[in-house]
Amino acid sequence: MKPPPFDYYNPTSVGEALTHLAEHGYDAKALAGGQSLIPMLNFRLAQPAVLVDLNRIADLSFIRETDDGGLHLGAMTRHYQVENDPLVAEKAPLIAEAMPQIATTQIRSRGTFGGSIAHADPSAELVAISVALDAEFHLRSQSGIRKFKAEDFFLGMFTTQLDPEELLVEITLPPLPARTGWALQEIARRPHDFALVGVAALVTLNELGHIQESRIVLFSVGDGPVMALKARALLQGQSPSPELFRAAAETASMEDVDPTSDIHASASYRRQLVRVLTRQALERSVERAHARVK
């Protein structure tokens, strides 16, 4: 399982990288952490004529606080850096919680935040989490910058708004609103496998303790992350209770998703997992939201 031949560039600046991408277009692939791309090359499922290695572009790796108290991440920031960063733990605890569940330690040594987003695997935690956190992605090309909200960025399986000559360079996350709790629930056969089904949730309570906003994003249920809009509508303004969570979970399971069957799970089993995990995610999120209030 050896990779096919390719022309190789390893620029040290974003500008250089963009020049290569502009020149080669569809023939080129950006190489970030390589933990998804290189297996595909080894299987010869992908055979790009040109590989643009981003690993020497220091500018793309950073974790900073934004002016409004949110988070600003460089696309080449590695998972292990995100995992161990106190700023992330403080500003985006949902990401901090997800990290140990993303693949294995060895994969996280190399894998990058931006790489995971650009790859857009429907089973990827960070894809769903970025939607739940209302992240914004900055894409750069020689023509300029485009920005997309996470919920508008993912178009289908392994497909995003990225044009061939564009690079995802930065991710910004808004600050967590007050009285907000979060949860990541997933079921996988083995701890580091892709989830059979997963839920990333963010729930904000108002002063009365009712649900002001709920962003429930399901992953591994189809072609991409799915925001549970009907469940959200059900939860809006309601007082949290086990019955409410159960009802919302049922709605998510039966109305918000149309899961696929594959060799690992049937559609009906996936619905069952959506039902269970959504309920658990709501319980955890609200619990945490209450804790943040105190």
Added chain:
Amino acid sequence: MRKYIGERIKRNEDPRLLTGQALFVDDVDLPGMLHAAFLRSDYAHAKLLSIDITQALQRPGVVAIYTAELMGDEWQPGPPNVSPPATVEDITFHSRTQVPLAKDKVRHVGESIAIVIAENRYIAEDAVEDILVEFEPLEVVADIEKALEPGAPLVHDDLPSNLACHMVQGRGDYLAARASADVIIQRKIDIDRGAAAAMENRGIVANWDAKSQHLTIWDTTQAPIPIRNGVAARLGLNQSQVRVIAPFIGGGFGPKMMMHYPEEILIPWISVKLGKPVKWIEDRRENFFATTQERRQVHDAEILLTKDGKILGLSHKFLHDSGAYDPYGLTIPLNTESHACGAYDIPNYYSDLTVVFTNKMYTTPIRGAGRPQGIFLIERMLDIAARELNMDPLELRMRNLIPPEAFPYDREIIDQAFALLTFDSGNYRPAIEKAAEMIDYQHFIQHEGPRLRAEGKTVGIGIIPFVETTGVGPYEGARITIEPSGKVNVATGVGTQGQGHFTSFAQIVAEQLGVDILDINLVTGDSADFHWGTGTFASRGAVVAGNAIHASAIRVREKVLKLASKLLETPEEELELEDGFVRVADVPRLSISLGDLAAEANPLRGAVEPGTEPGLEATAYFGPKSGATAFGVHAMILEVDPETLMVEIKRYVVVEDCGTVLNPLILDGQVHGGVAMGIGNAYYEQLIFDENAQLLNASLADYLIPTACEVPRIEVAHLETRSPLNPLGTKGAGEAGAIPVPALFAQALENAFAAQGLEILEMPLSPNRLFELLKEKESDV
């Protein structure tokens, strides 16, 4: 004298393995070595209309390409690994063996069509993509039941159907028993395919040295000597011109016992043709298509009992999936038959076996080798019978165990060794009682289980006794030599894939010769060092090679004593062997080192007594009359999340009786590893094919091997019922861990979902499948 057998001695071979200094096949590096890659079929069944290699040959770095056509007269199928038994009447058997490269048509996804030889593997794989093949896809035989329907497409066009073998055998008078039975239970049992998936994929390096007319082969095989013999025969060489080395092997588990794989014939052949060393290393993706698999069977089973729970008979009509070829004969289904009556005294048995060709990779034994299927069968039927009879499942089993006084116990059927199956020895009840005690079985059934269920937990317990036929012949041999340095060399024909032979076999020698383990140098798997033997398979290494080593060590000891007696002028009875010396008992200063003794035994000058053999060396062989039957009991408590159907094993207990234990540390390791594989086979691993026999999960991301988070801590206890069949009293244990696990899972899950009336008649399972089965049950109600 110090005892070595039975001691938890650390392994000799560890330091090299731990520091990356152990040679595996892919580590072999020879000047001018070329690399091979295969073009393998993407179709499960298709005619090969044309193969165009011109473009591929033009790629720089490509040295040669071969197809079946280009092999000319030197292309031939086979050889087969195992012949069908001649001793059973009315057997139909069609032998169809694997081919080096596909000719005319391909019969399974992954069958090799062409081989590219290039300067490195990267280029070879590039060139594989340059090869243009015209296929005419044919209808696919993917299902073993549909394969036998009239009008089904034929895997082998020269046969009237996809029937590879039909064989009937039994014992007693099943129909008479049926007429008198109070309870008759019928079920259809469905078991699906899995892979061995050793961490090291297969590989071969062949080096033909034209000047010395000698061929050296490194092969990840469990059977280096038969490979040597087969390759020599195929290439028209003398056996002495061929050396096969099975160095350190990264796990065998059965498929590396298959011989001769197409690659094992091709790579040496090409080396001779090109006069250059050639290396082929299987990659993981290939391993799913090019290395054998196992386990698919469908049984229509029936059990007969009295109302008091005495089993009167068991019968099963079953289909066994052989895949595209049947080089391994009937080994697996015969093992299934040998174990279909489990540990029980069942006077009437009837089996009707049909082996079926399908367009899938051919099947050869994987750890358990058909035994798990037999145990699954009987244990399922017993659990269902227990419910029907309203009896405790354990009590039902106890009532039917073969009692200790019945040994040797004849099953009266033919087993995989082509002989009538006899269980040599056994004492099953204490093993079951011990396992039950270790897991607090009664306490769980009466108190703990109900208490946990009242708390809302879904918990289940299982306890499964099993037997394991081991230690089959034909034979193995060993040569032991004491060197003038005092070090002892042991050479034997079996290979090693992690079982610790270097240590456990050394213990057998140390016990006789009083030498430290570290001074015993063991060579396994090198035909230049020892060229008689069959290989490591069927849990026979310790029994057969171990006993050959034991016999050889005794002979060397005799020579030592005889010569030392002469030199020390002391009768043999007063001599002892300790710490590498021969000493006069109670007179320590009257001694001679084994090394010096060896030097004395090999004089450069002078006269010797006629008939004297030089040195302190002996060769001995051991061939058991029949296999020794080990047994054991596994018990488990599991908890299921009723919403997600994810399973957690809370406790796992093993009682193992494999006769004399050579090294408990090594034995425990074998048990743990076997259980881990069994857990995989029960709840994680399944080769998933679609209706075109395309494998859908050909990667380790999708074929789920248990990790450290899926395998629990396993508590192991040992009992020792010595085998009367060999001087060491030992039985095999290599496969034991894996054998009862699927049956155990089924029982424990049924116990957990007893309220829902869950009945499990298939393996493997998964949370998804469990969910479906429970839903089906729900909608039945």
Added chain:
Amino acid sequence: MSEITGVNVYPQEKKMSGLYQLSITVNDTEFQREVDPRLLLSDFLRHELGLTGTHIGCEHGVCGACTVLFDGLPVRSCLMFAVQADGHQVQTVEGLGTVDDLHVIQQAFHDAHGLQCGFCTPGILMTLVPFLEKNPRPSEDQIRHAISGNICRCTGYQHIVDAVKLAAENMNQ
């Protein structure tokens, strides 16, 4: 450690990006080589440098047999190109200990029978080096999670876990 010349892995290709000049430190020794950019780090270590202790089990990043340390971090060497290691430090199992001088973790594996065929072992050892540094007193659960990215087909993991506990004990003395 002296340089080892390995097998020629350089294809003469008409369409090629050109050989890449690589400078890499492996087990504290610096090597200069020219490599094809698509040469995997795993193949580079094994066949170019002759360090065959790192084993290849899958080449898709799942089995963990090829795990080495890259600037101190455990990585899958089958999921990196050698050129990406230019200017970096790699440690393989050969840098951990020798037959006569086993590293404390290696010794613990020997004492606790933490290996059978030994194929997955180097990958597990290299995974454990940074793990035990960060977790000097790991629980059984933590150990199992730490090695869950390394598949072993032989041992059932129990003796491996015992070995890690023993290593931790010995390292703390």
